[in-house]
Amino acid sequence: MRRLASIAAIIPALVAACGGSPTHVVGGGVLGKNIRPLSTTNLPQTMLGLGVRSEDVSKALTAGSRSYVSATSVYSFRRADNLLQATLQISQFQTSARYQSDKFRQTLVAGVGGTVPLLVHVGGQQVWLTTGDLQRIAVWFHGAFLFILAERQDFPLSRALLRQALQITP
Amino acid sequence: MSTHRPARRPLGFVLVLVAVAALLASCGHLTNPTAEVDRAIANTVAVPRSFVYTETTEAATITVQGSVADDFRYKALVSTGQQPAFEEVVSDDAVADRVLSPDGLNLFRGTGTSASTTSGAAGVATGFANPSGSGPTPADALTAGGWVLDPAGAPSLLPSASSRHTLGSDPIYDSLTVFQYVDQAMHQAFDVRKYNPDDLRYRPQDDPFPRPAAGSGVTRYDLDRRNIPHLQQQAGNAANQSVPDAGMFRKMGIYVKNGRIIQVLEQIDVASRLPDLSKSYNITFKGSVQQSVDAAITAINSVGAAIGRDPIRVRTMSIKFVDFGSVPDVKLPAGATVGSLGFLENRGQQVLAKTGG
Numbered sequence: 001m002r003r004l005a006s007i008a009a010i011i012p013a014l015v016a017a018c019g020g021s022p023t024h025v026v027g028g029g030v031l032g033k034n035i036r037p038l039s040t041t042n043l044p045q046t047m048l049g050l051g052v053r054s055e056d057v058s059k060a061l062t063a064g065s066r067s068y069v070s071a072t073s074v075y076s077f078r079r080a081d082n083l084l085q086a087t088l089q090i091s092q093f094q095t096s097a098r099y100q101s102d103k104f105r106q107t108l109v110a111g112v113g114g115t116v117p118l119l120v121h122v123g124g125q126q127v128w129l130t131t132g133d134l135q136r137i138a139v140w141f142h143g144a145f146l147f148i149l150a151e152r153q154d155f156p157l158s159r160a161l162l163r164q165a166l167q168i169t170p
Numbered sequence: 171m172s173t174h175r176p177a178r179r180p181l182g183f184v185l186v187l188v189a190v191a192a193l194l195a196s197c198g199h200l201t202n203p204t205a206e207v208d209r210a211i212a213n214t215v216a217v218p219r220s221f222v223y224t225e226t227t228e229a230a231t232i233t234v235q236g237s238v239a240d241d242f243r244y245k246a247l248v249s250t251g252q253q254p255a256f257e258e259v260v261s262d263d264a265v266a267d268r269v270l271s272p273d274g275l276n277l278f279r280g281t282g283t284s285a286s287t288t289s290g291a292a293g294v295a296t297g298f299a300n301p302s303g304s305g306p307t308p309a310d311a312l313t314a315g316g317w318v319l320d321p322a323g324a325p326s327l328l329p330s331a332s333s334r335h336t337l338g339s340d341p342i343y344d345s346l347t348v349f350q351y352v353d354q355a356m357h358q359a360f361d362v363r364k365y366n367p368d369d370l371r372y373r374p375q376d377d378p379f380p381r382p383a384a385g386s387g388v389t390r391y392d393l394d395r396r397n398i399p400h401l402q403q404q405a406g407n408a409a410n411q412s413v414p415d416a417g418m419f420r421k422m423g424i425y426v427k428n429g430r431i432i433q434v435l436e437q438i439d440v441a442s443r444l445p446d447l448s449k450s451y452n453i454t455f456k457g458s459v460q461q462s463v464d465a466a467i468t469a470i471n472s473v474g475a476a477i478g479r480d481p482i483r484v485r486t487m488s489i490k491f492v493d494f495g496s497v498p499d500v501k502l503p504a505g506a507t508v509g510s511l512g513f514l515e516n517r518g519q520q521v522l523a524k525t526g527g
Contacts, residue, residue, distance in 0.1 A: 120240075121241050122242050136328075163262055
């Protein structure tokens, strides 16, 4: 849970930092405590045999500063023995965010992970791959939504889970 | 009086050219060749496609015929000379390989740095045991020409501490990542220019590539190689700045049609740089041109290795793309022996280094 919380807390700060103009953030940003969970998602109960459930990250979010994100939910993917295999964060941008701008996206992606992101195409979707601490990380955008899939480095079905996650439309 | 007229005409011509050049310079941002190639690359990688990649070195000619549905689903057939040698199908995390000639195994035999995919057993990781304990080992099955399926051993596209992709060590990887290579080559080049035989910088004697056919709709972009630094320029420079890199030998032509890359041609031409190398480094080359090239590259790569540079690979390379938008049928073979392919280069589940990120 501590890892889940830390992942969720990163994103609002990250999005705020990548906005470019600080005044833009101050004028239109959302305080961490005001970021709400996503109202609906169509995540199945299981994916690739892993149990999928929504995690409570509200406490972690309250620590966040102003951001372009108005709603965020984090989902865990666990084996039957409860071992965490992956998390998926889905965040919804405010309408004032320039989330359709390539520069906005690239700046945001560059702040995720510890290696230079690699752009790949999977099922017609642009996905940025990077790595974190013992994790593989995939980042993509769908309309006003940002997706960040973080998987254990030893999870053997990394790409299959990503391909299924790409089908999720909040 | 009449004798003066012929002399004035060229002057007028030059003035017009200067005016046109100034005009072009003022709107240079609209016709930035590097940006145009970048856009063409982005358009090309976004769609399914097939390709034929050929690399010729002094030692061999290797061809990869591939079809890409997306970056995680593709198939490739590798040939040495005219002989099919190795076949691969990748579907997400799974990779299936088949060796079609002894050359195929030699081409992809790795250094054994990959981890076991599932069981963690050392024997599985090296391909000399079968996870079920019976039947052929992955290595035996490959040697016998059968398919071996590693459910989690697809080649990594991300660089990691445990996998270093040296050009030539994995021709399938080289063919699939050719656009990263082209991008890197553009950064190493002195300039990227649209092919124009009327350009004063164009030297037909240095151009090994075919010109686009008239009316074909093909635009060619050329990479200008950087000069070998003169001795005076090297004085006071850091050691790694004095060692020639691939950008000083590379000739590359990039052919674009309908906004997509249709072909890339490359020649790492060391022979034509031998006089410059001789002058800049006070070296006297002996023997044939090929012997001189070998001696020069051995010396450069030796110094380059000491400062962590990838070796320069003397080669000609060609990749041609066809069938844009046509989704290939990428299916894993039925009846394959299941086991780790970690004993092959860049295959088998990779161990990622802790990044601290």
